[in-house]
Amino acid sequence: MTIIDGKKISSDIKHELKTSVAACKQQVNAVPGLTVIIVGEDPASQVYVRNKAKSCKEIGMNSEVIELPKEITQEQLLSRIEALNIDPEVHGILVQQPLPPHIDEYAVTMAISPSKDVDGFHPENVGQMVLGNLNKCFLSCTPYGILELLSRYNIETRGKHCVVVGRSNIVGKPMANLMLQKLEATNCTVTICHSATKNMSELTRQADILIVAIGRANFITKDMVKPGAVVIDVGMNRIEDASRKSGYRLVGDVDYNPVSENASAITPVPGGVGPMTIAMLLKNTLQSFMRANSIEAL
Numbered sequence: 001m002t003i004i005d006g007k008k009i010s011s012d013i014k015h016e017l018k019t020s021v022a023a024c025k026q027q028v029n030a031v032p033g034l035t036v037i038i039v040g041e042d043p044a045s046q047v048y049v050r051n052k053a054k055s056c057k058e059i060g061m062n063s064e065v066i067e068l069p070k071e072i073t074q075e076q077l078l079s080r081i082e083a084l085n086i087d088p089e090v091h092g093i094l095v096q097q098p099l100p101p102h103i104d105e106y107a108v109t110m111a112i113s114p115s116k117d118v119d120g121f122h123p124e125n126v127g128q129m130v131l132g133n134l135n136k137c138f139l140s141c142t143p144y145g146i147l148e149l150l151s152r153y154n155i156e157t158r159g160k161h162c163v164v165v166g167r168s169n170i171v172g173k174p175m176a177n178l179m180l181q182k183l184e185a186t187n188c189t190v191t192i193c194h195s196a197t198k199n200m201s202e203l204t205r206q207a208d209i210l211i212v213a214i215g216r217a218n219f220i221t222k223d224m225v226k227p228g229a230v231v232i233d234v235g236m237n238r239i240e241d242a243s244r245k246s247g248y249r250l251v252g253d254v255d256y257n258p259v260s261e262n263a264s265a266i267t268p269v270p271g272g273v274g275p276m277t278i279a280m281l282l283k284n285t286l287q288s289f290m291r292a293n294s295i296e297a298l
């Protein structure tokens, strides 16, 4: 049984990116810049946003965090985005989700220039991804990070049955679409499950590769997993744990210990998919910078 070490792979990728950022700086005397907007004070979101800024600095990129009060109007938020769209020092714009209920996430997604949409959420990027024009888009960071894990662990995917549980626009849908592309680490037969799926465990049990993104702690139990399956756990759930100083512990959507007895490879939470999401965000930001500066390759 292989424990897929996302923390290690993300660290490898960050080292590669650091070298590329330095090479860019040599060529054009500038570095990539990422701006993250956070609205309100959700503690989990603040942790992620801080991690993103820290990782940028580690690899020599510029990063800016814009903290806005939860009372901000949608109009005010959109005008901040407009300003970033035309700022030549900003190559990536990320608006942390979730947003307060009075702000329309779709309107925010549409406001971000597709060329700076390093989350890969804009319909132009989603559309190019579905069409298979992967050099013309930004891939959504979490699915992209999962492809990178499959590829760096040499996991055979071609012709395999991949079952994706969850159909959100930010994880499940792009994940399922990528797994049916004709690429390395894809080329699967894909099934997508969601909350209206009947007899879900019959489907998950057929998975050679099972990718779970639903946000329900320990939902996938051992009996739902075929012996030998590769299990990718996207879930990030905080559950109460009095023995921890913080009072909580992070668990995935997969009941890790029992399922790992069936799996041939599995991602842990934390230390699996999460760190890869950040690494791929940095990679997308570098790619945006290279396109803006007409840098072909390094």
Ligand SMILES: NC(=O)C1=CN([C@@H]2O[C@H](COP(=O)(O)OP(=O)(O)OC[C@H]3O[C@@H](n4cnc5c(N)ncnc54)[C@H](OP(=O)(O)O)[C@@H]3O)[C@@H](O)[C@H]2O)C=CC1
Binding pocket: 142, 165, 166, 167, 168, 169, 170, 171, 172, 193, 194, 195, 196, 213, 214, 215, 216, 234, 235, 236, 237, 273, 274, 275, 277
């Ligand atoms: N590691 C990382 O980098 C990231 C982790 N996450 C984590 O991944 C998880 C999913 O995130 P996200 O996709 O944004 O979540 P959403 O809440 O947006 O979507 C959840 C999806 O799961 C489906 N679902 C929920 N409950 C069930 C169930 N009991 N059976 C079957 N399907 C179900 C929903 O179905 P329906 O569509 O019918 O409602 C929906 O499609 C969360 O824990 C989140 O914190 C998210 C992003 C990045």
Ligand SMILES: Nc1nc(=O)c2c([nH]1)NC[C@@H]1CN(c3ccc(C(=O)N[C@@H](CCC(=O)O)C(=O)O)cc3)C=[N+]21
Binding pocket: 047, 048, 051, 094, 095, 096, 097, 098, 119, 141, 236, 250, 269, 270, 271, 272, 273, 274, 275, 277, 278
């Ligand atoms: N516009 C937008 N883009 C996102 O990509 C986005 C978002 N909004 N909203 C929230 C989700 C969630 N997400 C994570 C990123 C990193 C970790 C991460 O680094 N996890 C570590 C540590 C987690 C911890 O210790 O709390 C790990 O799993 O090991 C987790 C989750 C990005 N998201």
Ligand SMILES: [Mg+2]
Binding pocket: 168, 170
């Ligand atoms: Mg969501």
